Amino acid sequence: MIENQIKPETNESQVTLPCRQSKKERAYYYILANPNGVTENDILLNMHLSSGRNYPNELERKYKFKFARTLEPNPDGIGGHTRYRISSYDSALKVLKAINHKRQLRKAPLLQKSEVNTLLAPYFKSSSQNHIAEKIA
Secondary structure, eight states: OHHHHSOOOOTTTOOOOOOOOOHHHHHHHHHHHOTTOEEHHHHHHHHOOSOTTHHHHHHHHHHTOOOEEEEEEOTTSSOEEEEEEOOSHHHHHHHHHHHHHHHHHTTOOOOOHHHHHHHHGGGOSSTTSOOGGGGOO
16 A cells, blocks of 8 residues: 555656766866966876876867976986976966866856856966956856
């Protein structure tokens, strides 16, 4: 009798959840969130993603900008790692658009205006560029 009272789940009541965050989205977000730049080792250690140099290189290729590169020697003095740093506000904006594009592909909401402002704040050239989130759509 109780079984007859339970309604079977229908597709109408089910909510589609966004897919899991992609490796590229995670790497792009990490790059944008670190205005002092990131190395391949930073991406490996903090994001657990191998081939860390591929993410900045792909951003450069796809979005037509250049990272500022600095060679940092290893502590043992043998070799070094390149630090990739976003060098301009326009480049930061392109990375942000790449992140939002990845979010759209997985049906996740775009970054909130407050988060956009926080991420872009280190790249502002002057205080006159406040409330930039309205430009991101």
